[in-house]
Amino acid sequence: MNQTIREQFAMLRKRPGYTYLDSGASSLTPDSVVKVMDEYYLEYRANIHRGMYPDSEYASTQYENVRTIVANFFGCTPHEIFFTFGATHGLNMLAYGLEHIIEKDDVIVLSELEHHANIVPWQQVARRTGAILRVIPVDKETYELDGNFEKYIDEKVKIVSVAQVSNVLGTIQSITRLSQCAHSVGALMIVDASQSVAHMPSNVRELQCDFLVCSGHKMYGPTGTGIVYGSQEALEKLRPSMFGGDMIETVEFTESTWADIPYRFEAGTPNVGGIIGLGEAITYIQSIGWNAIEQHEKEMTEKLLSVISPYARIIGPSHSARRTGVVSFVIDQIHPHDIAGFLGERKVAIRAGHHCAMPLMRSCDLMQGTARATVGIYTTEEDVMHLDSALKELQTTFG
Amino acid sequence: MYTHEHELDSIYKEYILDLYRNPKNKKKIDSPTHVSTKRNASCGDELTVYLVIVDGIITEVGFDGIGCAISQASASLLTEHIKGMSYEDVRKITEEEMLKLLGIEIGLTRTKCALLAYHSCMNALNSN
DSSP states (O other), X not given: OHHHHHHTOHHHHXXXXXXXXXXXXXXXXXXXXXXXXXXXHHHOOOOSSSOOSHHHHHHHHHHHHHHHHHHHHHTSOGGGEEEESSHHHHHHHHHHHHGGGOOTTOEEEEETTOOGGGTHHHHHHHHHHTOEEEEEOBOTTTOOBOXXXXXXXXXXXEEEEEESBOTTTOBBOOHHHHHHHHHHTTOEEEEEOTTTTTTSOOOHHHHTOSEEEEESTTTTSOSSOEEEEEOHHHHHHOOOOSOSTTSEEEEOSSOEEEOSTTGGGOOSOOOXXXXXXXXXXXXXXXXXXXXXXXXXXXXXXHHHHHHHTTXXXXXXXXXXXXXXXXXXXXXXXXXXXXXXXXXXXXXXXXXXXXXXXXXXXXXXXXXXXXXXXXXXXXXOHHHHHHHHHHHHHHHHHHO | OOOXXXXXXXXXXXXHHHHHHSOTTXXXXXXXXXXXXXXXXXXXXXXXXXXXXXXXXEEEEEEEEEOOHHHHHHHHHHHHHHTTOBHHHXXXXXXXXXXXXXXXXXXXXXXXXXXXXXXXXXXXXXXX
């Protein structure tokens, strides 16, 4: 399937021999996504909402249609979706907008494998309110979270916020069980789905979460786009934290009232062209289908693991069950930045560093970070072979 | 039009790799007159520069720490370069001169690595 898919991405079509294994940082964009954004910019460029002329009307319809596409994708209603500029933006909005439910000595539960975007906003909330951050640890042998969630989630807990898939280890967390555990003590469950949305179904009813946040640029969409899902009930608890045009109902100098949910969470002109592109990216994912995506990526992940293993130590589960195609590794005596730099010169794009997960790196004693290769729908066996020969050359050169 | 010309030149030249494998002056100096450690949090790198300055002249120089090939090679080149120089002349070395000393075309992301030893050294000069 993936030779046809590669044809749909200009970056791959125009550069034979280019191996892109950094989809975990940002995925490539198919031509169809660029095309709908081009159409917006070249044919009906107008601001949305309240432009009483055909182009504005059409732009508004296209933008709002994406809300429906996203709702179908996550298994919720369109009114439970609002758009942001990325997952970091979304998580910050949740942190600011839920701060009013946090009191001194309340507890916010995170896991040890979180991305900085799901740590720092909560840390700042804790600092402002006097709340406490509690961290579910990662087992350094199995790389799984301590499954004894009840131990961490007690009556003091107001919020639990955990990544569905680790951007370092590739592990998949038991979100449904975490949600149930959070709800049993009346806490809200937030899911950072940035690393999962393009690789497995994220049905919010099955996950039973209250909020789910992701970025568009990791799911074959454009940069500068993001999504927040919030259940109707949860969105009623969320206060707006970005203020301005479009999110209001009435404004006086002394006070204002807010627009309905979810519009009150979209202050100012959104990334209209980007959101239209994001809708097309989701349609693109759906046109390939989860079965094909999951089967292909699992196969590529297995190949990746077996090619990397002889050269390096895998940081994360070494089998492909319960993990995605995020493969971190370290090589003795070669700095991760040299691995990535050297591979980059051989047209193999991987990432290196702490992957915005310094606390996890510290606790795994990996302060120089890891090298990380990630699989996308366009990854081929040739890519994996290309990585293999580049690693072989690296070993000879640095050995 | 974006070209891929920047991909043509390798930073992993043989002399860089040689310096990485066998860096000069990679030693801790027991009683330095000037010393400073700099960290590059995003790489996890840490580099200490030790100087012995007598009568305004760098008489002894060493460094230790961990880092990538680029940071280790630049530490080796810089320490070799400043040996015997006057305190005042070392102070005048600019970032551009350090990068020139390294002799490879370095991109934005690796500039921090290339300048880690330089910044440790400059900081060390002010440490006494």
